[in-house]
Amino acid sequence: MFSIFTSIVIWALLGSLIAWWLGPLIGLALFCGGLLLLLVISTLQLSRVERWTRNLNDPPPPAVGPWDAILAPIYRQLRRDRQEIQDLNRYVDGIMMAAEALPDGAITLNGDMELQWCNQTACEHIGLNLATDRHHSIFNILREPEFSRYARQPQWDGPLMLHLNKDGRERSLLLQLTPYGLGQFLIVTRDVTQVEMLETTRKDFVANVSHELRTPLTVLLGFLETLQDMPADSLPLEQRQRYEQMMLEQTRHMQSIVSDLLTLSTLESSPTVEGDVVQVSQLIESALKQGEAISGGQHSFVTDIDPRIAIQGMETELSSAVSNLITNAVRYTPKDGTITVRWYLNDNGEACYSVQDTGIGIAAQDIPRLTERFYRVDKGRSRSTGGTGLGLAITKHIIVRHNADLQIQSRLGVGSVFMLRFPKSRVRLQDS
Template sequence: MNKTLYSIAAWAILAVLLGSWLGSTIGWAVFALGLLLMVLISGMQLQKIRGWVRDLHQPPPVSIGPWDEILAPVYRQLKADREQIASLNRGIEAIMLAAEALPDGAITLDESMGLQWCNQTAAEHLGLNLDTDMHHSIFNILRAPEFTQYVSQNKWDSPLLLHTEQAGLDKSLLIQLSPYGFGQFLMVTRDVTQVEKLETTRKDFVANVSHELRTPLTVLFGFLETLREHPADSFSVEQRERYEQMMFEQAQHMQAIVADLLTLSTLESSPPTEGRPVRVSLIIQHALEQAKALSNGQHQFVENIDPALCIVGSENELTSAISNLLTNAIRYTPKDGTITVSWYSTEDGGACYSVQDTGIGIAPQDIPRLTERFYRADKGRSRATGGTGLGLAITRHVAMRHNAELLIQSQFGTGSMFTLRFAPLRVRTL
């Protein structure tokens, strides 16, 4: 504004001077011409301003007369606002990324329980799709009577355990609803399917241990009670020896269960060690000597063992796994059956230890559960042969600790083959 006044004053002074020299008509003409030039220049400046207004992200045009003082602070404020908005957007993006990274599901609902937003975890938990489910009522998306009853409460002090099915798989979800803001709600979901399975496994394990120990304890208690309540001379020497032998066998069975439980606990709780190269052929030969003694000449053994192959690992753990597979083959193979033991290298540089028998075989539905603790495909025969029900569970843990996998092939009534396949990184050659 000051520049405009100064310009008008300058033209007026010039017009007065020229008017006093050349006449008033010339003076007024010069003054009018000055005003016209100022209007034209002002129009050009306004045209530049109009161009700038179309893209306020660009700096304002320079040399636009009195508009410089007006547009400069406007541009500075616009720039400061843009930087603040960008900073706020970065903060929002960081919050959204953090919400997406949460291990739990997060869902925001409006006052009518309509879906506003959810992270990817929640979408996976409940099968949500923001493109199609946004603004839809959560009751139409999650149709479960217990969920409706839970949300209908006035307070949500504790979470809801909800069992759902997604893509044919059962899921257990903990759902917690909390109010926030003005009439909005936050729903947090947590997948506890694995936790529930572990809890079920723990309960089954305690029940199985109790059952496995109860049987020999009952036998021991029964015999001890019988011997205690009757005079010593009421039993013949043969009867007493038979009772003592049976008690001894039951005590041995309990000792074997406890030993296997301790082994399994050690494998689960201790970190795997780097180990050293172990000559597996020597372990197999020693295990075969014990197996032949246990067989007592009732089985035929076929050996195919590479003496140069070694495995980097724990000798004690490998001995346990190798012996377990051999012992099982003897227990479940009838008299005159054949047991083939192989230790060989594979084409990819790995190594395999396999025990194949011509035993009773395993039903297809039992194979996936064989490595569960105390699981028995043939409960009566397992106990009759003295098994603890933990051998394959121990073998599976040993395999995992040595970068190996336990493979089971079987045909019911024909025979089975158990294979430990070791990864190349564990194999050494003498």
């Protein structure tokens, strides 16, 4: 503004000089013309400044007279503000990317418990859709009475365990509600389905081991107390021998359980190795002899074994898996039943070991649980046949270590087929 005032003063002095020299009218006309020129120039400069304000990202216009000193610091401040905004946006983007990468779900709510934002994990946990659920009450989205009671509390000292059924799959979520900011709320969800399953498995395992060992220990204790309280010569020799035989059987049963548990522990803790080339046909022949001995001539055995097929693996582990399937078939097939054992290559070049029986069969709901430790379809029959309830669990661990699959097909009253399918990468064909 100082330059405009200076220009007016200069034109006034110049007009006075002209008025003194050429007359007052000419001096006044020159002064008015100068003021008009200053007005036109100022208008043009203001017009350029006005156009610049429409797009402040561009540099200010040059040579706008007194506005240069005003626009320059404004533009520098604008650049600093834009840089700070860009830095803040990058920081916010980083925070959002980190929130999306969290293994836990995160949900933000406003003071009315309406959904504001959630990450992808939360969408998977609860089934949220941010595009359609935003600004909707969380109580209308998560319609669980337990959650409603939990969220309406005045404060939340601990998390809530929520069991949801999504697409036919049970999911256990640990959900924590926390206030933050000014009247806002954060929900953190954690999927603990696997942890809960492991905890249930651990409890079942302890209970099952205790139950499996309690029966033989009770028998042993009963006989020992009986023998201890009775005089040495009061029991007939035949009855004493029968008692001793029963105690021996129970002791061997406990020994089998402990041995199988140690085998499972070894399989779980030892690293997987490629092993050597194993002639599986020889293992099958040995297992068949053992199965025939257990059968005592009560079953018919049909075999179809290709001796050329070998497997890269651990011989002791494969021997255990092979014999477990044959032993189970003998135990659960009634007298005069047929057991068919096959060892062959399928159309995909995979080695398949199958044991088919005409036994009692297995209900469809029991098949997925057969490889669980101590799981028994018929507890009374399983114990009477001498099983420990760990054979299929051991077999499952062995085939996983050999990159193989266990397939089970069964119908109640018709029979079952247990198949081990080894990948082509482990198959080794030998000359006959």
